[in-house]
Amino acid sequence: MGVDTHGSVLFGMQDRPRVLRGLGNSLMPPNVAHDAFTSVHWVNAAEATTATRRLLREEALFRGPTSGASYLVAEWVKLQHPNDTVVAIMADEGERYLDTVYNPGWRREHDCVLKHLPATPAEVASPAEAQELGTWSRIDWTGAWPEVAA
Numbered sequence: 001m002g003v004d005t006h007g008s009v010l011f012g013m014q015d016r017p018r019v020l021r022g023l024g025n026s027l028m029p030p031n032v033a034h035d036a037f038t039s040v041h042w043v044n045a046a047e048a049t050t051a052t053r054r055l056l057r058e059e060a061l062f063r064g065p066t067s068g069a070s071y072l073v074a075e076w077v078k079l080q081h082p083n084d085t086v087v088a089i090m091a092d093e094g095e096r097y098l099d100t101v102y103n104p105g106w107r108r109e110h111d112c113v114l115k116h117l118p119a120t121p122a123e124v125a126s127p128a129e130a131q132e133l134g135t136w137s138r139i140d141w142t143g144a145w146p147e148v149a150a
Contacts, residue, residue, distance in 0.1 A: 001077070002040040002141070003069050005048070006134055011040045011141070012127030019045035019110050021100075022066035022092050035143040041121055042130045042137045043069040049101045050114040056094070064092030065101050072136065076120060 007016030008024025011034075015026045023043070043051075045065070052068025055061050059071075067090035074088035100106045107113050121138035124130045130137035 001073070002037045003066075003073050004040060004042050005069070006042050006044050006131055008042075011037075011042075013042070013131045014128075016131070019112065020048050020065055020069075022064060023048070023069055034141075037141045037143070040127075040139050040141045041069075041073045042127075043072060044135055045110065046112040046114050047072060047117060047136050049107060049112040050117050052094075052097075052101050054117070055090075061090065062094035063090050064094055064097045066090075066092045068101075072117060073121075 002011060003023065004010050004013075005018055005020045005023040007013060007018045008026075009015050009028055010025050010032060018024050020043075048065040048069040050068070051072035052063060052065050055063055055068055055071045061067070061071075063071075067088075070088040070090055074086050078084075078086045094102065100110075101112075118136050121136045122130075122133055124133065124137045124139050127139070130139065
């Protein structure tokens with residue numbers, strides 16, 4: 001399962017400006033094994049930053065927004081598979097984001113304030129549909145899309 005952000009080319013979206021740092025890319029690196037993924041979730045900056053703050057509040061984990069995005073998806077996966085162990089990679093530490101994710105003024109300025117996180121992702125049929133939607137989206141990934149193939 002992959003977690004990415006809108007405007008990243010990694011899973012077939014068009015390159016667009018991104019507020020969220022740490023997720024996504026404008027260039028396709030040669031080491032992405034698209035066939036290793038069974039699904040992809042795209043999380044926007046407001047959802048990731050809100051989930052990051054929830055991660056601190058509810059789990060006492062001071063992490064960055066890529067961890068927030070992973071946490072949001074992992075919590076949903078846990079509800080879908082209550083008898084399974086769910087593991088999420090949360091590699092970014094919160095200190096780097098004191099002036100952004102943990103700064104209320106920055107969050108307001110960048111439209112990263114949500115009262116409520118979505119409970120489930122929107123199911124989409126293509127990366128283009130997810131990009132158009134712009135909110136947490138999920139797709140069953142078949143290994144390679146024409147937009148992704150090098």
